[in-house]
Amino acid sequence: MEANPFVHHRAVANPMVLQRDEWKIRRGDAADYEGTRHLWETVHGVPRSPDSMHWLYEANPAGPCQLWVAEEMGTGRIVATRPVFPWRVRVGHREVLVAQAGDAMTHPEFRRRGVFTSLVQVVWSELRDQGVPFSFSFSNAGALSVYRKTAVGQGSRAGTHEVLWFRRLVYPLSWRLILGRTPAIGGLITGLDLPRRVFPRRRLTLPKHLSVFRVDRFDREFDDLWIRTAQQYGVLTVRDSRYLNWRFMDPPTGAFQVLGLRTQGELVGYIAFEVDAQGNGWIADLFGLPNPEIVAALLRASLGAMLEMGCATASILVATDNPFVRVIRDVGFFQRADRFPMAVHVYRDGVDAETALDARRWWAWYGDRDVERLAKHP
Ligand SMILES: CC(C)(COP(=O)(O)OP(=O)(O)OC[C@H]1O[C@@H](n2cnc3c(N)ncnc32)[C@H](O)[C@@H]1OP(=O)(O)O)[C@@H](O)C(=O)NCCC(=O)NCCS
Numbered sequence: 001m002e003a004n005p006f007v008h009h010r011a012v013a014n015p016m017v018l019q020r021d022e023w024k025i026r027r028g029d030a031a032d033y034e035g036t037r038h039l040w041e042t043v044h045g046v047p048r049s050p051d052s053m054h055w056l057y058e059a060n061p062a063g064p065c066q067l068w069v070a071e072e073m074g075t076g077r078i079v080a081t082r083p084v085f086p087w088r089v090r091v092g093h094r095e096v097l098v099a100q101a102g103d104a105m106t107h108p109e110f111r112r113r114g115v116f117t118s119l120v121q122v123v124w125s126e127l128r129d130q131g132v133p134f135s136f137s138f139s140n141a142g143a144l145s146v147y148r149k150t151a152v153g154q155g156s157r158a159g160t161h162e163v164l165w166f167r168r169l170v171y172p173l174s175w176r177l178i179l180g181r182t183p184a185i186g187g188l189i190t191g192l193d194l195p196r197r198v199f200p201r202r203r204l205t206l207p208k209h210l211s212v213f214r215v216d217r218f219d220r221e222f223d224d225l226w227i228r229t230a231q232q233y234g235v236l237t238v239r240d241s242r243y244l245n246w247r248f249m250d251p252p253t254g255a256f257q258v259l260g261l262r263t264q265g266e267l268v269g270y271i272a273f274e275v276d277a278q279g280n281g282w283i284a285d286l287f288g289l290p291n292p293e294i295v296a297a298l299l300r301a302s303l304g305a306m307l308e309m310g311c312a313t314a315s316i317l318v319a320t321d322n323p324f325v326r327v328i329r330d331v332g333f334f335q336r337a338d339r340f341p342m343a344v345h346v347y348r349d350g351v352d353a354e355t356a357l358d359a360r361r362w363w364a365w366y367g368d369r370d371v372e373r374l375a376k377h378p
Pocket of ligand 1 (some may be wrong): 106107111112113116117118138139143145
């Protein structure tokens with residue numbers, strides 16, 4: 001991997017970077033996590049555990065987050081944050097350390113005063129100066145609107161580009177359970193559900209040369225799969241065992257379900273999913289030999305497992321440019337109306353940026369997001 005000063009950011013001489021009458025922007029560090037966590041709870045209205053913060057801000061094997069905060073003058077209260085999380089990405093034929101921008105927030109009392117705009121300006125400039133070619137984010141409309149106005153960097157590609165559009169595709173596993181959520185209809189449908197339950201089991205049977213196994217921990221076999229397979233992709237998160245264990249096994253809210261697929265004893269892919277509190281399955285990640293039979297088999301294996309677990313539906317958020325959209329639909333998923341962007345923020349034009357702006361070269365799933373659980377999406 002190329003040398004990159006990104007991870008050495010903590011040795012900064014002057015952490016204060018911008019001052020206004022009511023607030024100032026400065027570098028944050030681990031001492032600000034408590035304030036950041038409280039701000040998160042105020043902004044999102046739900047609790048967030050210190051473990052959850054630690055997992056994302058510190059335990060990421062690509063390195064600790066770089067944090068910038070806006071602090072209220074006088075009180076020292078944190079009123080806005082802009083963390084960026086280091087992310088190892090393979091771009092073309094090499095590994096590059098970029099960043100995923102997440103957890104952006106401004107306290108409701110400080111909104112629409114340009115605090116977030118200033119934070120983004122500061123952070124984007126810093127990333128540019130560190131030599132980071134681009135960052136990416138799964139952003140909502142409010143954040144994207146600010147990003148679009150804040151181009152920092154050199155070259156015609158500098159700025160924010162909505163590169164991927166994710167659509168949700170759903171596979172109904174049990175009409176009885178789906179319609180049971182509307183009790184009056186649920187009672188009527190029980191008998192009708194029987195063919196649906198028998199039918200998918202048959203449709204989900206895998207060819208004999210493929211075998212599925214449960215993965216409790218990613219190990220060298222997965223590193224080997226990554227080494228053998230990565231060059232067949234354009235731009236994607238480095239899926240080695242270190243990353244995969246952190247991302248899918250070690251979240252404080254619990255491990256994802258992971259299934260591996262072998263043919264003649266050799267690992268050819270894996271699929272990771274979670275089941276939400278309502279009994280819906282969410283496919284988070286899928287990787288292996290980029291071949292329709294493997295992709296379909298991984299999907300079928302996960303659907304079979306979700307059926308066993310009593311799930312009502314299975315969902316997958318798929319980038320519209322993913323080369324296997326057709327395969328996913330042929331397995332039986334159908335498209336819902338929602339659409340969510342993944343944006344790339346270019347700071348340094350060049351071959352990395354060119355590759356990262358080509359939607360057809362990305363292999364990204366919703367599990368690439370910097371959130372523990374997928375069931376809630378922007
Ligand atoms: C998105 C969010 C971080 C924006 O924070 P903010 O500090 O209000 O952002 P800014 O004030 O810099 O910009 C917001 C808008 O106010 C405008 N603005 C900036 N300075 C202003 C000022 N002095 N007076 C009036 N409006 C101003 C900006 O141009 C921008 O307009 P737009 O929405 O048309 O693009 C904030 O709304 C938030 O915390 N939302 C909830 C959490 C969230 O959704 N985070 C993003 C997750 S992806």
